[in-house]
Amino acid sequence: DQQVKQNSPSLSVQEGRISILNCDYTNSMFDYFLWYKKYPAEGPTFLISISSIKDKNEDGRFTVFLNKSAKHLSLHIVPSQPGDSAVYFCAASGSGNTGKLIFGQGTTLQVKP
Amino acid sequence: DTGVSQDPRHKITKRGQNVTFRCDPISEHNRLYWYRQTLGQGPEFLTYFQNEAQLEKSRLLSDRFSAERPKGSFSTLEIQRTEQGDSAMYLCASSPGQGAAETQYFGPGTRLLVL
Numbered sequence: 001d002q003q004v005k006q007n008s009p010s011l012s013v014q015e016g017r018i019s020i021l022n023c024d025y026t027n028s029m030f031d032y033f034l035w036y037k038k039y040p041a042e043g044p045t046f047l048i049s050i051s052s053i054k055d056k057n058e059d060g061r062f063t064v065f066l067n068k069s070a071k072h073l074s075l076h077i078v079p080s081q082p083g084d085s086a087v088y089f090c091a092a093s094g095s096g097n098t099g100k101l102i103f104g105q106g107t108t109l110q111v112k113p
Numbered sequence: 114d115t116g117v118s119q120d121p122r123h124k125i126t127k128r129g130q131n132v133t134f135r136c137d138p139i140s141e142h143n144r145l146y147w148y149r150q151t152l153g154q155g156p157e158f159l160t161y162f163q164n165e166a167q168l169e170k171s172r173l174l175s176d177r178f179s180a181e182r183p184k185g186s187f188s189t190l191e192i193q194r195t196e197q198g199d200s201a202m203y204l205c206a207s208s209p210g211q212g213a214a215e216t217q218y219f220g221p222g223t224r225l226l227v228l
Binding site for chain 2: 042
C-alpha cells in the first residue's frame with residue numbers, strides 16, 4: 001500500500017525555467033509534508049516543508065503547495081539551475097505520534113544548461 | 114560540523130556474516146530513526162528511538178535486525194546472518210523530539226553490499 005506516490009519518475013527542464021514536481025498521498029491523517037533532495041551516494045537533504053494548516057510555503061526559489069482536498073502537493077523551483085539536478089523525494093508524517101516519514105518513490109530532475 | 118554522521122560509509126560482506134553500523138545524531142536531538150533505501154525506491158522506515166527507548170519497529174525489521182541506543186546518544190544497527198536481499202543504503206536521521214511534526218535530518222548513509 002503506497003501511501004505517498006510520485007507518479008513521474010523523471011522530469012527534464014531547461015535552465016531558468018520552472019520545475020514542478022508532484023506528489024499524491026492517500027492517508028488523510030498526514031499533517032506534515034516535506035521535500036528532500038538527494039544526490040547519488042549521499043543522504044537526503046531537507047529542502048522545504050509545509051504543515052497541513054497551510055496551503056503554501058516559500059523559501060527562496062522553492063515553493064511548496066498543498067491541496068488537502070485533492071491530497072496533492074507540489075514543489076515549484078524557479079528559476080531552475082543545473083545544480084538542482086538530483087532526485088527529489090516527498091515525504092509525509094502524522095499517522096501516529098512517532099514522526100516517522102513515509103516517502104514517495106522519488107522524481108529525478110534534470111536541469112539542462 | 115554537527116550534522117548526522119554514519120560509519121562506515123560502505124560495507125561489503127559475505128552472505129551469512131554479521132555487520133554493525135553506527136549513527137551519531139545531531140547533538141541534543143532526542144529522536145533517532147533508521148531507514149533503508151533500495152534502488153529506485155524512497156527510504157523506508159525501519160525503527161525509531163525516543164532517547165534510549167525503541168518505540169516502534171517496522172515489520173520490515175526481521176529478527177535478524179537489532180538496533181540499540183544505549184545512552185540516548187549514538188545508535189547501532191546490527192544485521193545478523195546477512196542475506197543478499199539486505200543489500201541497500203541504510204540511512205539514519207534525527208530530530209529534536211519536541212513534537213510530532215518535525216523535520217528529520219539525515220546522515221550520509223551506509224551502503225551495504227552482501228555478496
